[in-house]
Amino acid sequence: MTRRARLKTLIAALACVSLLLAGCTGTEGQTTASSGDGMVDFLNYGDFGGGAAPKPNYNPYLETTKLSAADYIYEPLMYVEGYSCKALPWLATAYQWTDPQTLVYTVRDGVKWNDGKPFTAADVAFTFTMIKKYPALDLKGVWTYLSAVKADGNKVTMSFKKPAASVFTLVSDVRIVPEHVWSKVADPTTFTNATAPVGTGPMKVKSFNPRQLVVERNPDYWQADKIKVKELRFNKADAGGQVEQLKLSRGEYDTNAMFVQDIKKAYVDRDPKNHHYWYAPGGVISVYMNLTETPFNDAAFRKALTTAFNHQQVIDRAQLGYVTQASQSGLVVPGQKDWLPQGLADDGRIKYDPAAADKALTDAGYTKDSKGHRLGKDGKPISFSFKVPGSYVDWVAAADILIKNLTALGFNVTKDTPTPEAHDQERATGNYDMMFGVHGGGCNMYANFSDPLNSARTAPIGKKADSNEIRWQDPKTDELLSQLETSPDEGTQKQAVAGLVDIMMNQVPMIPIWYGAKWFQYDTKKAEGWPNEQDPYADGGNGLVVLTHLVPSSGS
Amino acid sequence: MLYFVRRAGFFLATLWAAVTLNFLIPRLQPGDPAQAMLNRLQGETTAVNPAQLEAIRKLLGTPDGNLLSQYWDYLGAICTGHFGVSYSYFPYTVTAMISSALPWTLILVGVTQMLSFAIGTLLGAWAAYRRNSRVDSVITLGSTFVGTLPFFWLALLLIFVFAITLNWFPDGGGYGGGSSPSWTWLFVSDAFQHSVLPAVALLITGPIGWIIGMRNNMVQTLGEDYARLARAKGLPRRRIALTYGARIAILPNVTGFAIALGSLLGGTVLVETIFNYPGLGRLLLEAVSNKDYPLMQALFLFTTIGVLTANFLADVTYGFLDPRVRRAEAV
Numbered sequence A: 001m002t003r004r005a006r007l008k009t010l011i012a013a014l015a016c017v018s019l020l021l022a023g024c025t026g027t028e029g030q031t032t033a034s035s036g037d038g039m040v041d042f043l044n045y046g047d048f049g050g051g052a053a054p055k056p057n058y059n060p061y062l063e064t065t066k067l068s069a070a071d072y073i074y075e076p077l078m079y080v081e082g083y084s085c086k087a088l089p090w091l092a093t094a095y096q097w098t099d100p101q102t103l104v105y106t107v108r109d110g111v112k113w114n115d116g117k118p119f120t121a122a123d124v125a126f127t128f129t130m131i132k133k134y135p136a137l138d139l140k141g142v143w144t145y146l147s148a149v150k151a152d153g154n155k156v157t158m159s160f161k162k163p164a165a166s167v168f169t170l171v172s173d174v175r176i177v178p179e180h181v182w183s184k185v186a187d188p189t190t191f192t193n194a195t196a197p198v199g200t201g202p203m204k205v206k207s208f209n210p211r212q213l214v215v216e217r218n219p220d221y222w223q224a225d226k227i228k229v230k231e232l233r234f235n236k237a238d239a240g241g242q243v244e245q246l247k248l249s250r251g252e253y254d255t256n257a258m259f260v261q262d263i264k265k266a267y268v269d270r271d272p273k274n275h276h277y278w279y280a281p282g283g284v285i286s287v288y289m290n291l292t293e294t295p296f297n298d299a300a301f302r303k304a305l306t307t308a309f310n311h312q313q314v315i316d317r318a319q320l321g322y323v324t325q326a327s328q329s330g331l332v333v334p335g336q337k338d339w340l341p342q343g344l345a346d347d348g349r350i351k352y353d354p355a356a357a358d359k360a361l362t363d364a365g366y367t368k369d370s371k372g373h374r375l376g377k378d379g380k381p382i383s384f385s386f387k388v389p390g391s392y393v394d395w396v397a398a399a400d401i402l403i404k405n406l407t408a409l410g411f412n413v414t415k416d417t418p419t420p421e422a423h424d425q426e427r428a429t430g431n432y433d434m435m436f437g438v439h440g441g442g443c444n445m446y447a448n449f450s451d452p453l454n455s456a457r458t459a460p461i462g463k464k465a466d467s468n469e470i471r472w473q474d475p476k477t478d479e480l481l482s483q484l485e486t487s488p489d490e491g492t493q494k495q496a497v498a499g500l501v502d503i504m505m506n507q508v509p510m511i512p513i514w515y516g517a518k519w520f521q522y523d524t525k526k527a528e529g530w531p532n533e534q535d536p537y538a539d540g541g542n543g544l545v546v547l548t549h550l551v552p553s554s555g556s
Numbered sequence B: 001m002l003y004f005v006r007r008a009g010f011f012l013a014t015l016w017a018a019v020t021l022n023f024l025i026p027r028l029q030p031g032d033p034a035q036a037m038l039n040r041l042q043g044e045t046t047a048v049n050p051a052q053l054e055a056i057r058k059l060l061g062t063p064d065g066n067l068l069s070q071y072w073d074y075l076g077a078i079c080t081g082h083f084g085v086s087y088s089y090f091p092y093t094v095t096a097m098i099s100s101a102l103p104w105t106l107i108l109v110g111v112t113q114m115l116s117f118a119i120g121t122l123l124g125a126w127a128a129y130r131r132n133s134r135v136d137s138v139i140t141l142g143s144t145f146v147g148t149l150p151f152f153w154l155a156l157l158l159i160f161v162f163a164i165t166l167n168w169f170p171d172g173g174g175y176g177g178g179s180s181p182s183w184t185w186l187f188v189s190d191a192f193q194h195s196v197l198p199a200v201a202l203l204i205t206g207p208i209g210w211i212i213g214m215r216n217n218m219v220q221t222l223g224e225d226y227a228r229l230a231r232a233k234g235l236p237r238r239r240i241a242l243t244y245g246a247r248i249a250i251l252p253n254v255t256g257f258a259i260a261l262g263s264l265l266g267g268t269v270l271v272e273t274i275f276n277y278p279g280l281g282r283l284l285l286e287a288v289s290n291k292d293y294p295l296m297q298a299l300f301l302f303t304t305i306g307v308l309t310a311n312f313l314a315d316v317t318y319g320f321l322d323p324r325v326r327r328a329e330a331v
Helices: A003-022 A121-133 A165-172 A241-249 A299-305 A311-318 A354-363 A393-408 A420-429 A445-453 A475-486 A490-506 A543-549 B002-028 B033-042 B050-060 B067-080 B094-129 B134-148 B151-165 B185-205 B207-222 B225-233 B237-262 B264-274 B280-289 B293-321 B323-330
Strands: A043-045 A078-080 A087-089 A092-099 A102-107 A146-152 A155-160 A203-209 A212-217 A231-235 A275-277 A280-289 A383-387 A412-416 A434-439 A510-518 A521-523
Touching (some): A078 A165, A087 A165, A092 A165, A102 A121, A121 A155, A165 A445, A311 A510, A383 A393, A383 A420, A393 A510, A420 A434, A420 B033, A434 A445, A434 A510, A475 A490, B002 B067, B033 B050, B094 B207, B094 B237, B134 B185, B134 B207, B151 B185, B151 B264, B237 B264, B237 B293, B264 B280, B264 B293, B280 B293
Parallel strands (some): A383 A434
Antiparallel strands (some): A078 A087, A092 A102, A102 A155, A212 A231, A275 A521, A280 A434, A280 A510
């Protein structure tokens, strides 16, 4: 053999070996989707949590390290879906406030744990008692309100220390675990629940490795007739987002929840018939003003600024058109529209109108000098800084637009870009003039308003505030909040919300700009019934509810 | 003897300083592990629930108490080898996390480091042996050129061409989704296949330093009087190059190699992140971004000990190899 011929043989041999190896990579390449039994064989989901080197962990209370299979194994009493906040009967069929301090759930008959044992009200009582004993498991803080939980027949009675209607969504959402398994666990805070986790949910763990987690249909599920998917396969996301985006665009995921630059071109256009996305509105991103400083302590000043910001430009340029304008009411519209008081123009969305802002500022006593500088009431030009985390590119772009709007009104605004950690710290301690803050967006109406506005949740400047980072202190607000916290009557709750919305609209403790997007992409090649703008029965993150709506695609 | 005692003393003092800095630096940064993890989980556009944050803090047992008592606990833990529970992989221990990641890094990076060293040294020696010829310019210019390319760009290019476009190799990970770690032929071949692209990426850039170093050293030694004498004496060129040139020129490279092996961890962060490889480098990156103090400290500690030990060994070896060093210090 000549030298060249030898080289050729070597290359050929190497190629053969690598092809052979390519043949044995397990089940990854399998593509069959649906079989003849009216079921989807499997769906590919995105990441399953647990970090880059995940270890099996199906403890539903270890919020930051559990794997997402736990969400399909353990179920709550009522499932409060994240879009319009309806409480769907789940392990409980009904609930009733017998008095403002007593909540009674009726648990569902015929529910079985996936090891065959029946689910009872005693399991519910056990679960609540356990999270009382281990406060680290009480993720919703329900025991700050609860005094006792008792089971009797198919009823669970929850007694509260004081009227606490607002705690309903929190209590309803606690995942219920089986007494016959968890009562034998020595320390549930360090329990990984790694082998054959016992739950009531629609799925059971089939296999796990750090790259892929597979759950399979539980045939004895209490609403098994609604589960038309045999297997969910969760795939570990690569650390680099680009590769993940490429995989998404090639249709390797049936659903995912990631940020994609130019989603239309990168995803939808690749298969317009099947590739879809729906970004439901989430938390409210607002301009926070330090209310202990002039001129931000003047309500007229703050109200004048509500028309000063060009929301649409922020949405189109900084947020790629993925988000919608936030309502000044503090609520998430249109999902929570039912809570809005009657007659609020455009659901509380305020139009960008720099001329109106200029006039309102002037009328409030903030005039411009001959050089166009906006003057404070002390006659000096107003200057302040806008803090935004330097690494949040989209927030920086949004801040740039807002700063431009403020500069056009004659303010002298400087941009300050700390690290995200420093930014959060400075926001909590009140070391800022103006910055972005996130609040609300949840289904607990009390928390939505109380977290940012309750005077009990704030702290003096320099001390870390619990959640009232703008340092809003107002007796009227506190009174409305306590009404909202305690009243089980929906009419009274709505009245309180209307009062709070009025404060948001007229006293303007902060200025909502846009709603954070809940990333959600889905592919209708194999399955359909995903939630979307036309059928918003839940948001994309409510996996358990979504699973009960999925059916094999009619097209396939 | 005094030389070795001094070296050992220096080693211990540096070790203590490094261990203390390792304790202090993470704690001086702003941020809260519970908050960092929650942010990562929910994204920054979701409002944080204070009750949840409180529960997570309780769970992790985020360190409180004064810095001094924490420091004592930390020193005690290091001496007994108890590194505690990882925050980002709660309730798994730091030891469990490191021991499952260690083999991947050792095999991938260990093997490629050694191969890089061998390839680099051989190519460098060859270039010096044929200095100023076409071979020399190809090797020297080629490696200088490749050296200017950013590593992540090369790595992404490899993924794009061989994983995405040609689909010859997987795009990342240590093994496929269908197999799980075990000593079976199926798994080992799968793991091998997954290691090809990261190994190639490392082998493209790895040898460059060794090539340049070796070539320059050897060109110098070949110009020494004894090499000229050997040539005048009529020894074969190949023998002069290998026995007199390469043998001496390789010395500084050996020291460099010891240090490179010691600092193995630092070099793996980038490659393991890009290829999503389940090794120590990626674990370190994650620990840092999650403010996972226990895991971070253990990893930094191992790196520090690795580098210091390698340095110490290199010093000691040098003392043996080169009597001048010993004498200079003893005076």
